[in-house]
Amino acid sequence: MVKSHEGIIGNGYWKPVKADTEPSSFNRATEWCGKAIRPSFLRDSDSTSARKRTAYLDGLRGFAALLVYWGHHELWAHDSEAILENVYGYDSQYYFVNLPGVRLFFSGGHLAVTIFFVLSGYVLSAKPLTYIQAGEQLSLGDNLSSALFRRWIRLHIPLICTTFLFMSSWHLFGYKTDTEAQSNFRDEVWNWYCEFKNFSFVFRTGGEPMFSYNFHTWSIPVEFRGSVAVYTALLAFSRCTRNARLWCEVGLVIYFMYIADGWSNAAFIAGMLLCDLELLYASRNIPETFKPLARFKHTIFYLMFFIALYLAGAPASSSDIHVLKNSPGWHYLSYLKPQAVYDYKWFYLFWAATFMVASIRHISWLKRFFETRFNQYLGRISYGFYLVHGPILWSLGDRIYAAVGWSREPHAVNMPEWINFLPITKAGPYGLEVSFLLPQLVLLPITLWSAEIVTVLFDEPSVRFAQWLYGKTLAPCVKA
Numbered sequence: 001m002v003k004s005h006e007g008i009i010g011n012g013y014w015k016p017v018k019a020d021t022e023p024s025s026f027n028r029a030t031e032w033c034g035k036a037i038r039p040s041f042l043r044d045s046d047s048t049s050a051r052k053r054t055a056y057l058d059g060l061r062g063f064a065a066l067l068v069y070w071g072h073h074e075l076w077a078h079d080s081e082a083i084l085e086n087v088y089g090y091d092s093q094y095y096f097v098n099l100p101g102v103r104l105f106f107s108g109g110h111l112a113v114t115i116f117f118v119l120s121g122y123v124l125s126a127k128p129l130t131y132i133q134a135g136e137q138l139s140l141g142d143n144l145s146s147a148l149f150r151r152w153i154r155l156h157i158p159l160i161c162t163t164f165l166f167m168s169s170w171h172l173f174g175y176k177t178d179t180e181a182q183s184n185f186r187d188e189v190w191n192w193y194c195e196f197k198n199f200s201f202v203f204r205t206g207g208e209p210m211f212s213y214n215f216h217t218w219s220i221p222v223e224f225r226g227s228v229a230v231y232t233a234l235l236a237f238s239r240c241t242r243n244a245r246l247w248c249e250v251g252l253v254i255y256f257m258y259i260a261d262g263w264s265n266a267a268f269i270a271g272m273l274l275c276d277l278e279l280l281y282a283s284r285n286i287p288e289t290f291k292p293l294a295r296f297k298h299t300i301f302y303l304m305f306f307i308a309l310y311l312a313g314a315p316a317s318s319s320d321i322h323v324l325k326n327s328p329g330w331h332y333l334s335y336l337k338p339q340a341v342y343d344y345k346w347f348y349l350f351w352a353a354t355f356m357v358a359s360i361r362h363i364s365w366l367k368r369f370f371e372t373r374f375n376q377y378l379g380r381i382s383y384g385f386y387l388v389h390g391p392i393l394w395s396l397g398d399r400i401y402a403a404v405g406w407s408r409e410p411h412a413v414n415m416p417e418w419i420n421f422l423p424i425t426k427a428g429p430y431g432l433e434v435s436f437l438l439p440q441l442v443l444l445p446i447t448l449w450s451a452e453i454v455t456v457l458f459d460e461p462s463v464r465f466a467q468w469l470y471g472k473t474l475a476p477c478v479k480a
Contacts, residue, residue, distance in 0.1 A: 055370075065378060076398070078430075157458060158458040162214070233249070261342055278361070403419075
């Protein structure tokens with residue numbers, strides 16, 4: 001009998017040898033937990049992975065999530081929307097952070113959310129539009145049924161898990177936040193459940209729109225409603241001619257933006273329209289109307305990008321139209337606001353986000369920026385980043401800001417011992433003070449690390465779970 005590394009050979013048979021080094025279930029579980037909580041910069045990077053055609057969109061989503069983080073921290077520490085949410089020169093206020101374009105890096109959260117919606121409309125419709133343009137109706141039906149089945153599950157499982165953990169931490173560690181806690185954990189769980197079940201019904205017409213266990217998640221029901229609008233429009237237009245489909249998409253944008261106050265749905269459909277046009281362009285099936293514009297392509301998209309930068313700075317401190325009219329550089333633009341739109345900022349942000357998403361692909365240096373490794377990393381953890389940055393801000397961040405000198409009225413009740421515990425100078429321009437930047441050396445890495453953990457433990461598994469559950473519900477003839 002001869003022994004080899006592949007097995008045992010002799011007596012006319014072979015059988016594999018079980019490796020002595022095969023890890024046990026405990027070791028595999030330990031290794032998985034280690035990977036889940038280990039920051040990505042300590043892992044081996046995968047430099048051989050192929051870059052997707054739409055990788056820049058992932059990077060844009062990630063960078064937008066960073067803008068949301070930075071804007072919320074600026075507003076929380078400085079506690080002054082009157083400055084950060086208005087334009088340069090309004091009410092005789094002249095700050096560097098209010099300059100056009102610059103302000104996006106200090107209070108660009110509203111633009112970022114609008115970009116999320118346009119990107120979602122683009123990404124959700126990419127595969128279905130490929131089937132529509134190819135005339136593959138059966139594949140389209142399979143894709144839409146799967147996507148719509150999985151969408152609510154994929155969006156809400158990470159939200160359920162993160163808000164439950166945040167709520168539980170109040171009672172486990174005995175600290176206070178600005179959100180009023182219940183007297184005991186049992187009552188807290190019941191209150192959390194009652195709020196969530198109402199919050200999760202995305203077609204409700206009344207009640208509190210915010211989820212008090214994470215105010216920033218107000219956009220999740222909007223995201224789901226926009227997804228339904230996209231899937232419905234795709235199915236409704238699937239048998240239309242090319243030009244009829246494009247005109248119907250334009251008509252929906254006009255309806256949502258100018259007739260009904262549905263700016264968020266308009267953003268989703270605008271993303272769908274952009275995707276449709278780009279797929280038609282790639283297949284050389286673009287309508288004749290656009291072909292004469294091809295030689296001016298770079299000029300047009302650069303112009304769109306700079307218009308987007310300006311419109312993205314729309315005043316956001318109030319929905320009063322007089323604030324807009326009295327803002328330097330916005331008086332004449334205020335007359336463009338449709339009658340249907342109540343909060344005017346969303347009208348201008350809709351166009352800013354649409355123009356920005358449309359133009360980035362055609363501006364090579366900007367596209368490369370969003371394809372950089374850091375932005376791709378932010379894109380991968382963007383949903384987890386969005387979910388955890390608020391709870392970390394309201395717990396650890398609030399205490400660090402109070403300690404270095406950014407005290408607010410609630411601190412006197414919730415954490416008086418933290419006020420000016422380690423005061424740091426506020427030297428520096430508004431929004432970039434030393435006492436604001438130094439805490440970021442702690443808060444930003446912890447937030448990114450927490451976002452990675454949420455991505456590995458909740459976000460990615462929720463995608464797989466939704467797919468698995470959908471597969472379990474299929475009839476045998478469909479599976480075949």
